[in-house]
Amino acid sequence: MTSTTGQSSGTTPQSLRRIVLARRPEGVPVEEDFRLETVPVTPPGPGEVLVRAVHLSLDPWVRGAMTGRNLGHPPIHPGDLVPGRSIAQVVDTGAWVVAETGWQEYATVPADSLKPVTVPPGVPRTAVLGALGTPGLTAYAAINRHLRPVIGDTVVISSATGAVGGMAGQLARLAGARTVALVGGKAKVELATEYFGYAAAVDRHDPEWAEALAAACPDGVHGYLHMAGGEVLRGVANLLATHARVSLCGLPEHSNEVGGETVLPAGAVMRSRATVHGMVVYDHFDLRPEFAARVGRLLTEGRVRLLEDEHHGLESTPRAFGRLMAGLNTGKAIVHLDPDTSDN
Structure with missing residues (x-):
C-alpha cells in the first residue's frame, strides 16, 4: 500500500457551502428534502484541523439516520448538516485523508479522527470510499463469514452492481461459486455479466423474475446476500438449498419507509x-487488516474491478443521493466536489 500526498490546498476560506436536511423525506428522498446554505468557516481549535472535502461518499446508511434507524449515527433532523465521509485535503499541509466531513466543502474536525489515504499502486484514491472502504469490508465479511461459498455453490447477490454487491459477487466467484445477480433493469443485467463476471443475471423488474431466477439456479441457492425488498427475499427463500446461508445486509424498504416491513419467510428457512x-459491518472491523491486504492485492492484480457512479459539484448531491436510494446507481456513488482536482 502507498499513501497519497499533496501540496497545501490553499488559504483558509471565510465561508463554505453545505447541504442540510430541509424536511424529513417521505419515501425515496427528493431534492426538495435538502437545502444548500452558505455559512462561515469554523476556525480550528486545539487538536482540530480544517480539511477541504474533495470526493464525497454517498451511502444508504444516511437515509436510515434520517429516520433514526441507523445503528452508528444519531438521528438527523431538519436544519442539521447531512452526515457523510469524504476524501479530503488538510488545508495547512495538503495531506490526503479520509474524514467525516458531512455534505459540505470544508469541515473542522478532530485531528486524531483523520485516516491517511492509502491505496495500492495504480489504484485510484477513491477506492478507499468503496472497494477498500466500508462497502468493500461489508462485502468481504458477508462472503467470508456469512455465506462461506465453496466450489459448486450457487450464490445469489441482490443489488448486484452496487458498491457492496459488485464486490461481493466478484469475491464469491473467486471462491469458486457460480454467481447469479439480481438487479433492477435490463442495462444492469448486461453490466452484471459483462463487467462483474456473474454467470447469470435476472431483472427483478421483470414480472416473471422469480421463474427466471429459478431457471438460473437449477441446484438451488446455497448463499444469498440480501439488499432488496420483501418480495425479493420471499422469492429467493423459496429456492434455498438445504443448509443454505443468508446474509441480511440491506433493507431499502425500511430505510425509505415504503412497502411495509420486510418479513423473513420462516417456513422456507425451516x-x-x-x-x-x-449483517452489521461494525461487528467485523477486526477483519480490516486482512481485508485491506487481500482486496488491495486483488485490485492490483486486476482480479476484481471497480465501478463508480460519479457526480460533480456539491449541488448535485441531493439528486445523486435520491438516485442511490431509488436503486438507480451502478457502483459506488461518489460526488467530486472539486472539478480541478484529478483522482490521483
Whole structure:
C-alpha cells in the first residue's frame, strides 16, 4: 500500500457551502428534502484541523439516520448538516485523508479522527470510499463469514452492481461459486455479466423474475446476500438449498419507509434448514487488516474491478443521493466536489 500526498490546498476560506436536511423525506428522498446554505468557516481549535472535502461518499446508511434507524449515527433532523465521509485535503499541509466531513466543502474536525489515504499502486484514491472502504469490508465479511461459498455453490447477490454487491459477487466467484445477480433493469443485467463476471443475471423488474431466477439456479441457492425488498427475499427463500446461508445486509424498504416491513419467510428457512445472519459491518472491523491486504492485492492484480457512479459539484448531491436510494446507481456513488482536482 502507498499513501497519497499533496501540496497545501490553499488559504483558509471565510465561508463554505453545505447541504442540510430541509424536511424529513417521505419515501425515496427528493431534492426538495435538502437545502444548500452558505455559512462561515469554523476556525480550528486545539487538536482540530480544517480539511477541504474533495470526493464525497454517498451511502444508504444516511437515509436510515434520517429516520433514526441507523445503528452508528444519531438521528438527523431538519436544519442539521447531512452526515457523510469524504476524501479530503488538510488545508495547512495538503495531506490526503479520509474524514467525516458531512455534505459540505470544508469541515473542522478532530485531528486524531483523520485516516491517511492509502491505496495500492495504480489504484485510484477513491477506492478507499468503496472497494477498500466500508462497502468493500461489508462485502468481504458477508462472503467470508456469512455465506462461506465453496466450489459448486450457487450464490445469489441482490443489488448486484452496487458498491457492496459488485464486490461481493466478484469475491464469491473467486471462491469458486457460480454467481447469479439480481438487479433492477435490463442495462444492469448486461453490466452484471459483462463487467462483474456473474454467470447469470435476472431483472427483478421483470414480472416473471422469480421463474427466471429459478431457471438460473437449477441446484438451488446455497448463499444469498440480501439488499432488496420483501418480495425479493420471499422469492429467493423459496429456492434455498438445504443448509443454505443468508446474509441480511440491506433493507431499502425500511430505510425509505415504503412497502411495509420486510418479513423473513420462516417456513422456507425451516424447510431448507438455512442459517440467517444479520449483517452489521461494525461487528467485523477486526477483519480490516486482512481485508485491506487481500482486496488491495486483488485490485492490483486486476482480479476484481471497480465501478463508480460519479457526480460533480456539491449541488448535485441531493439528486445523486435520491438516485442511490431509488436503486438507480451502478457502483459506488461518489460526488467530486472539486472539478480541478484529478483522482490521483
